Amino acid sequence: MxxxxxxxxxxxxxxxxxxxxxxxxxxxxxxxxxxxxxxxxxxxxxxxxxxxxxxxxxxxxxxxHFPDKVALMTAVAEEAMVRFRAEIVAALAREVSDDPIRRVRAIGKAFLDWARRNPTHFEIISSRRAIDFAGSASLGANNAQIQAQMVALLEEAGRRGLLRVDDPQLIQITGRALVYGLARMLIDGQFPSWGVAEAEAEDLMERSLDLFLAGLLKNPATADPGRS
Known part of the structure; x- marks a missing residue:
């Protein structure tokens, strides 16, 4: 925008x-x-x-209502987090497959889409330099619920024998690092220095997500974690 x-x-x-x-x-x-x-x-x-x-x-x-700017910004972050979670809920509702990896992808893409459209709100939540994240029950609860969704999906993928590495925590942290890094590269305007035009950035981020997810699978050649 x-x-x-x-x-x-x-x-x-x-x-x-x-x-x-x-x-x-x-x-x-x-x-x-x-x-x-x-x-x-x-x-x-x-x-x-x-x-x-x-x-x-x-x-x-x-x-x-707010004794200082930190309290105000924390409340702003809480509302931004609610909107972010709504984005995830909507993305999962659109994903009709019960394949846990496709549903993990829906969460990852929702993260990227929301950060792209709401760069400052993304920064407020993610950098945490202007808010009291630890002191907010709302932020902690919403963050924990998102993590729990991811863990449940990855555990289901493990039970189905889909994963090459059955370590939900490691996969979740690595996936978070990927989408967070891609979002920061976009917001900070770094893609052109890597030869990626602004109009191509969204597609590249999706393909990066698909590459990561394909690498998790025991049989990536026969599975399709990406776009339908």
Whole structure:
């Protein structure tokens, strides 16, 4: 998304949230403005004062809910994580196969797609430099549930005799490193230096994911972890 488009989208969202704010939902309105500000200008663009201004309240009003910027950004991260999990749920719903490797692929592709469309929200959750990840029960629970989904699928793949290496934890960490690294390369603009045009990056990331998954299988020649 271009900066201009993000700005237009942000202004529209900001105006909508400010116009619908009423007593009792200030916390939700502030989080919504924080998400918009982060999408528009990155982590450094988010401040309690600016969030309050966009929500149409006094600079002091947010402090009833958020004692400092870390608390606000943690709440923003929690909402971003909820949206990320919704992306995973939708991707698994679209994957009609019960093949556990294809379902692992659906999760991996959902991660890449969400990070590509929401680079700042991805950074807020992933870098953790602006939030209190350890102190958030919501972030911890959602992260644990995603990991549990992956482990369950990999254990099922092991029971079916599909895997060359039956070590769900190692596979999950390696897969996470792959999709995280690909997302960071895209967001940081590194692909052109590797001879990959911006328009080709999405396809390359999918093929990288497929290469990794094929390497897990005992019989990659007869299995198809990739696109249908």
């Amino acid at each position: 271009s900066t201009t488009k993000a700005s237009r989208t942000g202004k529209a969202t900001s105006a909508a949230s400010a116009s619908t704010y009423h007593h009792g939902n200030l916390r939700e309105a502030l989080i919504a403005e924080g998400l918009v500000l982060a999408a528009e200008g990155g982590l450094d663009a988010v401040s309690i004062r600016e969030v309050a201004r966009r929500a149409g309240v006094s600079p002091a009003a947010p402090f009833r």
